[in-house]
Amino acid sequence: MANRPEESQLNKALLRSEEIASLAGKDMATRDAYGTALYNLGISNEKIVVLDADLSCSTKTIKFAKAFPERFFNIGISEQDMVCTAGGFALSGLIPFASTFAVFETGRAWEQIRQTIAYPFLNVKLAATHSGITVGEDGASHQANEDIALMRVIPNMTIIVPADGFETAQFVNILAEYNGPAYMRLGRAKAKAVMPNDYKASIGKAYKFHKGKDACIIATGLMVNESLKAREILLQSSIDCGVINVSTIKPLDGDTILEAVSGCKLVLTAEEHSIIGGLGGAVAEFLSENYPVKIIRTGIRDTFGMSGSPTELMKIYRLTAEDIAEKIRNNLH
Amino acid sequence: MNQLNQSKDINFLKEKAKEARIEILKMLNIAGSGHTGGSLSATDIVAVLFYYKMRHRPNEPEWKERDRFILSKGHAAPVLYSLLAMTGYFEKSLLTTLRKINSPLQGHPSSKLLKGVEVSTGSLGQGLSIANGLAMGLRLQKIPARVYCLLGDGEIQEGQIWEAAMTSAHYKSDNLCAIVDNNGLQIDGRCAEVMKIDPIPDKWIAFGWNVINIDGHNIKEIINALDEAERCKGKPTVIIAKTVKGKGVSIFEDKVQYHGVAPSKEELEIALKELFSSG
Numbered sequence: 097m098a099n100r101p102e103e104s105q106l107n108k109a110l111l112r113s114e115e116i117a118s119l120a121g122k123d124m125a126t127r128d129a130y131g132t133a134l135y136n137l138g139i140s141n142e143k144i145v146v147l148d149a150d151l152s153c154s155t156k157t158i159k160f161a162k163a164f165p166e167r168f169f170n171i172g173i174s175e176q177d178m179v180c181t182a183g184g185f186a187l188s189g190l191i192p193f194a195s196t197f198a199v200f201e202t203g204r205a206w207e208q209i210r211q212t213i214a215y216p217f218l219n220v221k222l223a224a225t226h227s228g229i230t231v232g233e234d235g236a237s238h239q240a241n242e243d244i245a246l247m248r249v250i251p252n253m254t255i256i257v258p259a260d261g262f263e264t265a266q267f268v269n270i271l272a273e274y275n276g277p278a279y280m281r282l283g284r285a286k287a288k289a290v291m292p293n294d295y296k297a298s299i300g301k302a303y304k305f306h307k308g309k310d311a312c313i314i315a316t317g318l319m320v321n322e323s324l325k326a327r328e329i330l331l332q333s334s335i336d337c338g339v340i341n342v343s344t345i346k347p348l349d350g351d352t353i354l355e356a357v358s359g360c361k362l363v364l365t366a367e368e369h370s371i372i373g374g375l376g377g378a379v380a381e382f383l384s385e386n387y388p389v390k391i392i393r394t395g396i397r398d399t400f401g402m403s404g405s406p407t408e409l410m411k412i413y414r415l416t417a418e419d420i421a422e423k424i425r426n427n428l429h
Numbered sequence: 430m431n432q433l434n435q436s437k438d439i440n441f442l443k444e445k446a447k448e449a450r451i452e453i454l455k456m457l458n459i460a461g462s463g464h465t466g467g468s469l470s471a472t473d474i475v476a477v478l479f480y481y482k483m484r485h486r487p488n489e490p491e492w493k494e495r496d497r498f499i500l501s502k503g504h505a506a507p508v509l510y511s512l513l514a515m516t517g518y519f520e521k522s523l524l525t526t527l528r529k530i531n532s533p534l535q536g537h538p539s540s541k542l543l544k545g546v547e548v549s550t551g552s553l554g555q556g557l558s559i560a561n562g563l564a565m566g567l568r569l570q571k572i573p574a575r576v577y578c579l580l581g582d583g584e585i586q587e588g589q590i591w592e593a594a595m596t597s598a599h600y601k602s603d604n605l606c607a608i609v610d611n612n613g614l615q616i617d618g619r620c621a622e623v624m625k626i627d628p629i630p631d632k633w634i635a636f637g638w639n640v641i642n643i644d645g646h647n648i649k650e651i652i653n654a655l656d657e658a659e660r661c662k663g664k665p666t667v668i669i670a671k672t673v674k675g676k677g678v679s680i681f682e683d684k685v686q687y688h689g690v691a692p693s694k695e696e697l698e699i700a701l702k703e704l705f706s707s708g
Contacts, residue, residue, distance in 0.1 A: 169565065172592075176588075177592035177596055181558045181562035183559050184566060185563070185566040186562070186566075188562065188567050189570065192562070208555055208558075208589075212555050216540045216548070
C-alpha cells in the first residue's frame with residue numbers, strides 16, 4: 097500500500113534530516129555536500145529546479161540532474177542567460193538553484209544579478225563552487241577571490257559561506273525555505289569537518305567556538321579550520337585567542353561579533369578571499385563604527401592567484417594556521 | 430473575477446492605441462523627461478496585447494494562469510504604464526507621478542513597486558532570458574499561460590539576447606512569443622549606422638525560431654501574428670514588427686532626437702491636436 101501523501105512527505109523530510117546528520121564530522125568538499133543536499137532536497141520538494149552552465153560535473157549538480165532530469169536545465173556556457181532564466185523560474189513560483197564557478201557566476205553575470213535577481217528580490221539561489229585560491233591548478237582565471245565583495249555591495253543579497261560539508265547541507269535546506277535572493281560560496285578542495293554534531297545553522301547567526309581573552313579570530317569558509325588550529329598553536333605560548341565562524345557574511349551577525357571581540361586587544365579576520373570587500377572588509381566596517389580595535393585582515397592581499405596545489409597556494413598566500421598564529425603573536429605586543 | 434473582454438474589433442483597438450498615445454505624451458510632458466519615441470513605436474502592439482490577446486485580470490494581478498508581459502525594452506515604461514492604467518491595474522491619476530519622488534512609476538519599471546509589472550527591467554538584454562525561465566517554469570507546472578516579451582531592435586545588439594534565443598529554441602518554448610519593435614533607431618542614431626542588426630529575420634530563423642514579419646502599426650496584422658504564434662507548436666515565435674519611432678505624431682516620427690526626450694508644452698499641444706483629429 098502506498099503511503100498517504102502527507103506521510104510520504106514526512107518520510108522524505110526525515111530522510112533529509114538523517115542525510116544531513118550523516119554529514120556531521122565528515123571531511124568533504126563543500127561542493128560535494130551541496131550536490132548531495134540538493135539531490136535530497138529534490139526528493140522532498142518538487143518546487144526545486146536546478147540550472148547549470150555546462151559545469152554540472154564540477155559543481156555536483158549532476159546528481160540532481162540525473163535524478164530529476166525534468167527539473168534540471170543546462171543553459172550551456174552562458175552565465176548571464178542562466179542567471180536571468182533562474183529569475184524567470186522564480187517568477188513562475190519555483191525555487192531555482194543556479195550553479196557554476198564563482199568567478200563566472202558573480203563576475204560574468206554581476207549586473208544580471210543586480211538588476212534581475214536582487215532589485216526585484218527574486219527567490220533565486222546562486223550556489224557557486226570553485227571559490228577562492230584552493231581551486232588550485234586551474235590558476236588565476238578560475239580562482240574567485242572577489243566574489244564576496246561583488247555580492248556584498250548589492251542590496252537585498254544574503255551571502256552564505258559554509259565552513260564544512262555539514263554546514264553546507266544545512267544551508268542548502270535553509271536557503272530553499274528562505275524566500276529571497278542568496279549567494280552561497282562553495283569550494284572545490286576538501287574541507288575538514290569543523291562544526292560540532294549538534295550545530296544548527298541559521299541565516300545571520302555566527303557560531304562561537306571559543307571566547308578568547310587576548311585576541312579574536314573571525315573566520316569564514318575553509319579558514320575556520322586554519323583558525324581553530326591557530327588557536328591551538330597560540331595556546332602553547334599562553335595566548336588565549338577566541339574563534340568564531342561567520343558563515344553568513346551578509347547580514348553580518350554584529351551581536352556575536354561584538355560579544356566575541358569584547359575585551360580583546362586584537363582582532364584577526366581570516367578568509368580565502370581578497371582582504372578588500374569580503375569578511376575582513378565587513379568586519380572592519382562594522383567594528384570601526386561600533387568597537388574600534390586593531391584589526392588584521394588575513395586573505396589574498398590585492399593580487400591574483402596562480403596555479404599550484406591548494407596546500408602550496410595556502411602557504412604562498414600565507415593563509416595557514418602558522419601564518420595566522422604568527423600574525424597574532426607579532427601584533428599583540 | 431472578471432477577465433477583460435477580448436475584442437477583435439479593429440476600430441476599438443485603434444481607439445485604445447490612440448488613447449494610450451495620449452496618456453503617454455501627457456505623462457511624459459508632466460515628468461519632463463523619459464522616452465517618447467520608443468513608447469510610441471510600441472503602442473499598437475502593447476494595446477493589442479492588453480486589450481485583445483492576453484488573458485489577464487487587472488483586479489487579480491497575481492492570477493496564476495494569467496499571460497505574462499515582459500517589457501524587456503524597459504525605457505518604454507510609459508507605454509506599459511498607460512495600458513496598465515487604462516485596463517484598470519491602478520488609477521489613471523497615478524500616471525502624473527511618473528519619475529517623481531516616491532512614485533511607484535519609476536523611470537524604468539519596478540515589479541516590486543507596481544502591480545501589473547511582471548519584471549523589473551531597464552538594463553537591456555535581460556528580458557528574453559527571464560521570459561525563458563518563466564515560460565519553462567509555467568510549462569513545468571502545467572500552467573496554461575503564455576509569455577510575451579517585447580524587445581527593442583537596438584536591444585538585440587546585446588549578446589545575452591542571442592544566448593537566450595538559443596535557450597528558447599533548445600527547450601522548444603512554444604508558450605513564448607518575442608516581439609521585436611523594429612523602429613530602426615537607437616540613442617546614437619540609426620541602428621544601421623551604430624551597429625548593423627540586419628538581416629533581423631534571418632538571424633532568428635538561424636537560431637531556430639518561427640519568424641513572422643508584420644507592420645507593427647497595422648492592428649489586423651498584429652492580431653493575426655499573435656494568433657499564429659499561439660498556434661505554432663514545438664518552437665518559439667518571434668514577431669518582427671516594422672515600426673516607426675514616435676509613431677502617431679508627425680513631429681516625432683522617425684526622429685532620433687526624440688528617443689529620450691519628453692515633449693515640451695508646445696509639442697504636446699501640437700501632438701494632441703494631431704492625435705485627436707486623426708481617424
